Amino acid sequence: MIGQGKVAELAAAVKSGDAGVVIFDQDLTPTQQRNLEKALDTKVIDRTQLILDIFASRARTREGRLQVELAQLNYMLPRLTGRGVEMSRLGGGIGTRGPGETQLETDRRRIAKRIKKIQDELEGVRAGRALHRRRRSAVPLATLALAGYTNAGKSTLFNRLTQAGVLADARMFATLDPTVRPLVLPSRRRVLLSDTVGFIRNLPTTVVKAFRATLEEVNEAALVLHVVDASAPMAAEHTSHVLAVLSEIGAAEIPQILVLNKMDRIGPDAAATLRRGDVRTVSVSALTGAGVDDLLAAIDELLPRDPIVRATLELSASDGATLAMLHQFGRVIETRYDGDRVTVAAEIPESLERRLARRK
Secondary structure: OOOHHHHHHHHHHHHHHOOOEEEOOOOOOHHHHHHHHHHHOOEEEOHHHHHHHHHHHHOOOHHHHHHHHHHHHHHHHHHOOOOHHHHEOOOOOOOOOOOOOEHHHHHHHHHHHHHHHHHHHHHHHHHHHHHHHHHHHOOOOOEEEEEEEOOOOHHHHHHHHHOOOOOOOOOOOOOOOOEEEEEEOOOOOEEEEEEOOOEOOOOOHHHHHHOHHHHHHHHOOOEEEEEEEOOOOOHHHHHHHHHHHHHHOOOOOOOEEEEEEOHHHOOHHHHHHHOOOOOEEEEOOOOOOOOHHHHHHHHHHHOOOOOEEEEEEEEEOOOHHHHHHHHHHOEEEEEEEEOOEEEEEEEEEHHHHHHHHHOO
């Protein structure tokens, strides 16, 4: 923090510049924030509040808005300040025990009730995500997660790989809600790719907790694509911050590919310092498409193998779910109908063949 001399110097700068708000690039305690606002005679916000304000402006879905509101309320609760006795509800007559419930206590109780309601709703979201993941795991599809520092180009790479058309914006935290799309690898295997919220250094604890349902997509991934803006002056620090967040959410042990993005802006030698000897590294440009084929090949190589096999299956003609699965996750070569039975010859993943065999 800053001492009295620096506060006086800052107050003079605020007055001369007619500043409407002062932003501190660190967390402030409620007492520090109040004292600084009195000394500077202007609004003071800290790092966490700024991040939450940005998140609030980016949230689009109901889940995103709930997550942001939860983080904001948890941040706000210890910072509530009453105005003393003049805001109290006075007791009603002789024998009462003095001032009644203060406005501060009322606000705290109201916020606590709202926090509980949002947490319950987000638990429903979390349960829904768990159900979707169980359904995805019922078929032989591995999930990949894009992770990286904010504005590293994850959404642009996501669009390049899946043609999904999700928002790709240079603004911080343009993506708050995870998007999952299928991706076909060179071996013709199908996987699922998830785009997630961008990380930053010293990600506030309130944000990590609020976005738990979103970050679980990273925890459940078979492979993490750690995207780095190789052209950023602080690319090495950004990489370290992302690794710290992955460790914080319990995803440090998941296999990774380090994707050095935006290589169209720099030369190959400039990215050499970002390579890590223990991690597979691929250089790409999500904007131009350069290196994307190498990335797909690396994903194919590092993912556990699920070889394609030729299978002939006899099914009931009414078993539309299995027929659809064969078309979705394999390549149907021939279909023959005989009364209420159907014989299907297809090339499918070996794990799907084993799963269908267990159902007989």
